[in-house]
Amino acid sequence: MALTGGADTTARKAKWWFVNAVVVVYALVPVLWIASLSFKTKETINDGNFVPREWTLENYRAIFGTSEFVRALVNSIGIALIATAIAVVLGTMAAYAIARLDFPGKRALVGVSLLIAMFPQVSLVSPLFEMERGLGLFDTWPGLILPYITFALPLAIYTLSAFFREIPWELEKAAKMDGATPAQAFLKVIAPLAAPGVFTTAILVFIFCWNDFLFAISLTSTERSRTVPAALSFFTGSSQFEDPTGTICAAAVVITVPIILFVLFFQRRIVAGLTSGAVKG
């Protein structure tokens, strides 16, 4: 009895390990493959080897040598950072009100922000295109920052209010009773408790802005404000005589690696942020 139980567990363990291995392969192979391609020379890029036979930084040198890519990278970083900062500040204010204050229409408000988060972005592309051309915002940084704020804000409000709900706000009152000024009570007691939630939200919002492709291809037309995801799609047809695979891969690695590092480094917090809307407590 015990013996069969033991054999059963070993077999089951082996099965779990196998499934685990398949998943890890499914999840990791694409990422590793693109990294591998980006380090291959033009001659060996099609050899199908998983590990490059000849390592080269040629592709990276090539993309960083073009203003097209460098400019796109600067645009991506700048636009995503500014949009994140604004969305998080406005979102924090709104979420604070939702978590702390009692006012009519509060429930509806979170529902509405959720509704906006679900809104199909593509619907807004033509009207935004029209408006931005009218206002001279087309193909500028604000032209992308503004729609990013719009779509990041509901996400920020929703995630932040889930976090803020868990903060023991009575501590603020206790600190005030102990003689702290309101500012002190907020900075010393509440801010440290709220910081992880705000930080997590900022990461999620940043990733959203960084990854956007739809607005990036429709609301920009030149290097002036084109972000990396959009620039990447223009790499493909840049020259029909030169195979752009290596450079595309290098560019993809450059935009993917920071996000993956970010996510792996803060994985606990991000998991908390992802599940905050779905899991209670």
Next chain:
Amino acid sequence: MSAGDGMTTTRRGDALAAARYLAPAALVLVGLLGYPMYQLVLISFYDYGQEQASAGAPLTFIGFDNYQRLFSEPQFWGVLGQTVAFAAACVAGTLLVGGALAVLASRVRAVPRTLLFLAALGAWATPAVAGSTVWLFLFDADLGLVNEVLVGLGIHDMAGYSWTYDKLVAFALVAGEVIWCSFPFVMVTLYAGIRAIPAEVLEAATLDGASTWRATRSVVLPLLRPLIAVATIQSIIWDFKLFTQIYVMTGGGGVAGQNLVLNVYAYQQAFAASDYGLGSAIGVVMTVVLLVVTLFYLRALRRRGEELA
């Protein structure tokens, strides 16, 4: 009586403070979402093409003509149908893979679990454009790793096989990528849900002689049902809105537009065909559909007693 009055004044005070805190966000949302939405509906009632957009030709109000044109267009119904089917396949795949992995993650020890989570988060974090591009390279007809491996395994027919030429194969390929980048969310959510189930409940089931499968079906699944509902609807909303993957992987909708989904269709009508009126009408239709799905989502949330605020 006085307590009641006190309540009202606090409420009123709160409402005032709340208005101050909410004003900036509201301002942004009204200006940047409300106004374009109004524009969207407005444009959908006009004959709005290239001449109107760039040359300032006079606008003609055509009422519901754009909608009529859209609804009488066989391509629209075709695209709508395949959008729904494709989204359904992606949602089912995502839930299946994500759910199985959540169970797996709750069964294995710390090291393989960490490995699993790292791999999943890596896939989740890859920008859609980069992910789509890699998948295309992996499945490239002549140079892709997948064909090479398949040929190496002795399946010689796969040499030079194009994964994007056949409609269903192309959809399957895109679905593979979509599931790849969206299963981590479901996995993480359901894993958190499984961990929240008290160990005693499962122990009691085991003591009563329930097999693992039986315990999963009769104890774990019912407890997870509300979470599964939330994950499902969230996946529906995402997968219905897919744009990047289809646009990048099938080159803007596939051979002769065979792989179009609603989102890409709207974009193509508005931008490639410069028919902003029709594009806007598609946008309105999509919004209405998603609105309905979202209302179901809110109801699912409410039913499980999740407090929204």
